[in-house]
Amino acid sequence: MKILISQLNLKTLDYDYNLNLMRNSLDRSNSDVLTVFPELSLCGSPLYDMSRYGTLPVDCINRAEVLCSEKKDFIFGLCVGEDGKKYNSLAFVSSGELKSISTKRNLSMFDEGFDSGRGFEVTEYGDKTLAFGFLEDLEDFVATSKKADVVVCVGSIVFEPERQHRLLLSLLPLVRRLSCPFVFVNRAGAEGRYVFNGGSFVLNSNGNISVQLPFFVQEETFVDTERLGNMQQRAVPRLELLHGAIITGLRDYFWKNGIRKAVVGLSGGIDSALVVALAAEALGRENVIGVLLPSEYSTSHSIEDARNSAEKLGIKYHIMPIKDIFSSTLEVLSPVFDGLAADVAEENLQSRIRGLLLMGIANKIGAAVLNTSNKSEVAVGYGTLYGDTIGGIGAIGDLYKKDVWDLSRWINRNGEIIPENSITKEPSAELRPGQKDTDSLPAYSILDKVLEMYIEGGKTEAEIEKAGFDRDTVRKITRLVKINEWKRRQAAPSLKLSSCTFGIDRLTPIS
C-alpha cells in the first residue's frame, strides 16, 4: 500500500486555509496513493468550547464535499454531527467517495465538546484490509483481535520531553500483536500554548521504526508499506527538542495571530537574553525590538550585558530609563506612601513601569510583548503581577532555571550568541541596591530540584524531605507555590514544555 503521510500545520477554525493545504497534498499524490491527514485536519484543534457550536459539523461537511471533488484516496479528520451528537471523526475516502468513518471512542483532553463514538473501522482498500482510527482507540481495536494488512492511526500528540519515547514504548506491544505495518500521523505546528510534536512515523510489522518524520514542522513523505526496512534512529537530545519546540511555538503564535513584531525587555539577565535570542531566530532579527529599562538600582554591567545581547543578535534596541516615571509615580502616591518604610511595593512599581513601557511600545507598533519569566519564578511567585508577568506568550515559562542556563549554553555551542556573562553571573532582579535572588529564595540548584519533585513528580512534602532536603526549605517552597496561584492565573500564558504545566496540568484554588 502506498501512503502519503501529510504531517500538516493546521490553523484552528480556519477551514479554507486547512482545505487549501490538503488540496495541495492531494494534487501531489497519484491515484494509487492513500494520503493520510492528521486528526481534525479540516477544522484544526484544540477547539475548546468552540466545539459546542452548531456550525462546526456543518462547516466541516461543506469543506469535505470540496475535498471529495478531488477524485483521490485519502483519510482526513473532521467533526461529524449525528442525532444532536458531535463526533471527532476520521473519514476514509476512495476515488472521491466516502467509504467509512471512524468516530473517536476514548475521548481525551482536546475532545471536550465531543460525544463518545464507535472507535476503529476496518475497510477494504484495493485488495488489502485497512484498519484506521484514533490513537486513543488503538488498544480497544487490538483487543478485538481483528486482522488488517495495514493499520493507520492519527493523534494529536503535544510536545513534552520524552513524549515520543513513551509513545513508542506504549505502542510496541500493541503493534507486535497487530503484526502488520503501522502508520501514525501526528500534527505539526503550534496553537496557543500547545506545540504539536510532529514526528509521525511508520513501524514495520516487527515493531521497528521504518520511517520517521521531523518533529514540530510540516512535512510530507511517501511510504510503501510493502517495503519497510529498519531505520537507524537518531536520539534527538533534550535541549535540541526544547529549542525546536520553542521556536515553533513562538513562530506559530505570531503567525497565527497575524502579528509580525515582538518586544522584549532586556535586563542583562539570562532569562531575557535567552528569550530575545529565541525570538530573533523564530521571527527574524528585523522583527524583534529589545528594550533596556534601567532603574537607579541597575548595575552598569547589567546595562552592558543587555546591550551586548541585542548587539550580538543585530536587533534594534531602545534604552528607556524608568527613573523619572518612578519619581513621578512616588510623588503621586505620597499621600499613601509617606511615612511608611520602603518595601516590596516600591519594587513592584518599578517592574510595572517596565511593563507599562513595553506594552506602550507594542501597542504603538502593533507588536506583542514576549514574556521572559521562567518556571522556577512562576512556581514561587518571584515576579511582579502586571510587571514581570506580562506578554502575549511566554517562551520559557515552563523551563526551570537550570534548563534556562543549559539551553543558553546549548545555543552558544558553536559561538557566543548569548553573552557568556549573562549565563555565568549571579541572578538578581536589581529592584533594590545589591539585591540577589537568593535573598528571598533558596539557591536554584535546590529550588529547581524540590520544585520538580513537587510539580512534575507529584511528591508530598514528606517524600521530598525523605529524599534529603531540609524540612523548612521544602515547606517554604511548597507554601510559596500554593499562595501564588492567583498570580499565575493572570500571568501571560507560556508554551507547554513539560509534563506538568501551570495553568494546564496543574490548577489549585485561589483562596
Place this chain on the structure above:
Amino acid sequence: MKILISQLNLKTLDYDYNLNLMRNSLDRSNSDVLTVFPELSLCGSPLYDMSRYGTLPVDCINRAEVLCSEKKDFIFGLCVGEDGKKYNSLAFVSSGELKSISTKRNLSMFDEGFDSGRGFEVTEYGDKTLAFGFLEDLEDFVATSKKADVVVCVGSIVFEPERQHRLLLSLLPLVRRLSCPFVFVNRAGAEGRYVFNGGSFVLNSNGNISVQLPFFVQEETFVDTERLGNMQQRAVPRLELLHGAIITGLRDYFWKNGIRKAVVGLSGGIDSALVVALAAEALGRENVIGVLLPSEYSTSHSIEDARNSAEKLGIKYHIMPIKDIFSSTLEVLSPVFDGLAADVAEENLQSRIRGLLLMGIANKIGAAVLNTSNKSEVAVGYGTLYGDTIGGIGAIGDLYKKDVWDLSRWINRNGEIIPENSITKEPSAELRPGQKDTDSLPAYSILDKVLEMYIEGGKTEAEIEKAGFDRDTVRKITRLVKINEWKRRQAAPSLKLSSCTFGIDRLTPIS
C-alpha cells in the same frame, strides 16, 4: 427521623477549620439527631488538581477519627483512598462508629482527580431505612426502585440565577417516585470565583418544600421528617439573589485570603460606583479605599460623581491625577512614539497608569484591588489589559451592563446609595476628549442582547440575525468576542454569576 441540616461555609484544605465547625455542630445536637454535613465537608472544595496528591485521603482519615470520637450520628463528606484510587465519599456514622460509605459514581465539574465510585448507599438507622448519597447519583438510585424511609442527598450547587428553580424542577419527578421525605444539603459561602448556593431544603413525600434554608450563608436547622408540612415559598427576586451572591463572594474572597482592605478605582461611572458600594457592604466601609485617578480628559462631572460615590458611602478616598506620570511616560517613549499619530496606545497608557497606582496602594497597605469590569466589556475586549483588567477578584465581571444598571437601581431602592447621575449618564471611558462607549461599540441595549444570545444562549450568528439583529452588528460583536480571548485569559478572575462564565464555562483558542 430528627435531622440537623448543617449548611456550612467550609475552607478548602483547611481541615482543622472545617473539623472545628463540624464539632461545634455535633455539640449542639442530641444523640437522637442525625447531623448532615455538606459534600467534602472535611477538606472543602473545589480542590482542582490538589486532589491528585497522596496526602488528601490520609489527611481526611486522620480528622475523620477525631470526628468519630464524638459519639454522635452524622453524615459527612471526605476523600477516601482505596487500592490507589480516590473517591469523593459520604460517610454515615452512628454513635461514633462508621457504618457505611457512599462513593460518588457520576463525577461532575469539581471531581477532576476522583475515580468513579458505587453511588447511593442504603442503611438501617434506628427502625428506619436511610438512603444517602450524592445529588449526581440520585437518578441512578431512583432507577433501582429501592425503598427508603428517608433519602439524604448532598451536592455542591454553585450559584446561577434560576439554578435553584431548575434543581427543584429536576428533582420533583425523582422525589415523587421515591415517595418519602428528601433532605438536600448544600454548601454555603464562596471559594475563589464560585459562590455556593446554600438554600438546602427538605421536600416532603409529595415533593413539596417543607423547609428551606437561606441562600449563600452558613446556617443550621433541625428537621423532623415525621412532621413535614408545606411551606409557603417566597420567590427571591433575581437582583436580590445577584446581590447576595456578590456580597458573599467578595466577603469570602477577602476573608479566606486573609486580606482585610479593598482598593477601588472610582471613575464616576456606574461600574466602579456599583463595585465600591458592594465592597463597602461586604467588607465594611472602614475597609474600602476609593481612588479617583483623573486624567486631562476626565470631565468635572465625573470627578464630582466619583467623589460623591465615596462620600455617600462614607469611605476614605484619595484623588491622584495621572497627568504627570502620563507626561513622563510619553517623554520616555518619545523615541518610539514621535511622529506617529495618537491612537489606542496612548489610551491604554492612561488605563495602565491607573492600574499602576491602584496596585501600588494595595501593595503598600496589604490590600487587594477590586476589578470593576462588566461582562459586556469583558466579552468584546473593551478595556485595557493590565489596566482595567487588574484586581484580585472581579465583582461584576459576569454581569452585562443592563444588570449593572438594574442592580444599582435595586441598591438605591430605599434611598440614594449610588449617585443617580452615575446611573443615568451615558457611559464613557474618558480616555480622549468627548469619548463615548458608543463610538466603538453598539448601544448596550443591542450589545447585551446579542451577547446573551451568543454566550449564554449558544446561538450561531445566523440564528441571532434571524432574531432581528443587523448582520454587520452581529458579525462585529462575535468577531470581537473571538479575538479578545487572549485578554480574558490574563484578566482578573471574577465571581461566577451566570450560566456561562468566561474562563470557566467558555474557553476559546488564543491564536
